[in-house]
Amino acid sequence: MTNLKLHIDYPHDIPIDAFQWTPETTLEPFHTHTSLEIGCCISGSGVFYFEQKCYTVRPGDIFIVNQTELHIAQSDEVDPSTFIFINFDPSILLLEDEKLLLPYSYQSEKFQNHIPAETSLACQLQPRIMTIHEELSQQDVGYLSRARSILIDISVLLLRNYIGSISSEQWRRMNHSYRELRQMLEFVHRHFGSNIQLADVAQTVGWSQARTSRLFREYTGKSLRDYLAQLRLSEVKKRLVTTDDLIANICFDCGFQSMASFYRAFHANTGTSPKEYREMNGLSEDFEKLGDANEKSK
Incomplete structure (x- = not known):
């Protein structure tokens, strides 16, 4: 299985973007990327692969993608699928509430990336995804603030949906790690006006510079x-x-x-x-x- 690591550049002042995408009808290489993603099928059909998992795609279906799981979608030859995808930097959620990242911290083999169109959750998520896409496309006054607030709303809905599948030990371990990451990002945002270095950031959480550098890049893509x-x-x-x-x-x-x-x-x-x-x-x-x-x- 080919693994392409895609780097995401954001065209806005906050790290969020939205785009429409129609997968190829032939199977392309699997990939990961530096952003988190939430996708909604708006038309057509096909399949969506997540490593060893395969989901049938229908209009209204929602798909959750993290930074580590290999994935690719493929369109049906007769009725190609089209998606709206929101991709964003994890730092948006870390700075708001680190718990909002828990739905994206899944164990690949156990996680259901697919939220079927007929579910209540999919019905709540679809209009929110479409609104973010519209806001980022039209760029009216306040569009970034509105897109960010809707993304946080989506993440709260996902957290409430997936929290039952997270064990208390997983919750404790992930919450502790995210709390440290949030502490690190808050330090950067407070002191960016001074000449801070990697050693200063590492010291705030008691990590080595190597670990700080690796996790900072992993969770921000930079x-x-x-x-x-x-x-x-x-x-x-x-x-x-x-x-x-x-x-x-x-x-x-x-x-x-x-x-x-x-x-x-x-x-x-x-x-x-x-x-x-x-x-x-x-x-x-x-x-x-x-x-x-x-x-x-x-």
Whole structure:
């Protein structure tokens, strides 16, 4: 069985994406990836393979995919299947509540990846998956906040569904590990403005640097260095469009060590300079006029 490890890049400031996909009618190589996934079949038929397991696919069926289990879907030749998939970084759930990751920490041979269309759970999940896809496609005001909140809602429903199949010992062990991972991520999010290193992150949870590096990459899909760069750039972009702070102050407040490295990273990420980004994405004239009107009415 061929194993392809796919790296996932997210086009948004939070690590979540949605896409429509029609599997090939011939069996492609099995793969894993750095993201978690939730998929919903919206039309057609076929099969979905998870290592030694094989599920028939029908419209409305939901499939849960973690980072370690080899999988691939295959369409029926006459009636090809089409899916909407949500893929996302585990750090979204870790930072919210580490228990939300438990449904994705299954033992492959015992886990039912398939939630049949006729079940109550599938009926609850399908419209939520479709809404996330719509939000990320249309990118209306607040779309990332809404997509994130719906993802958390989906994960709560999954936790309630699967919790009965998790033994008390599994619960204790996984919950302890996720609590440490959450502690590690919270440290990174609190201190990204300073020059933190892998040794600092490892010290917060009492792990070796090697273990910290391995688990950080496993659960975020990125090295600590790349994760920090993304986090810092997200904060920079937020401050550019919501404040009139000097660009140099924003650069150093967000953890960049030099203006040259900051400008290179920002241009590689956005294709523009910070000044151009601020001019294109700052508060619109309508908001400024509204603010002026409010001031005059006081």
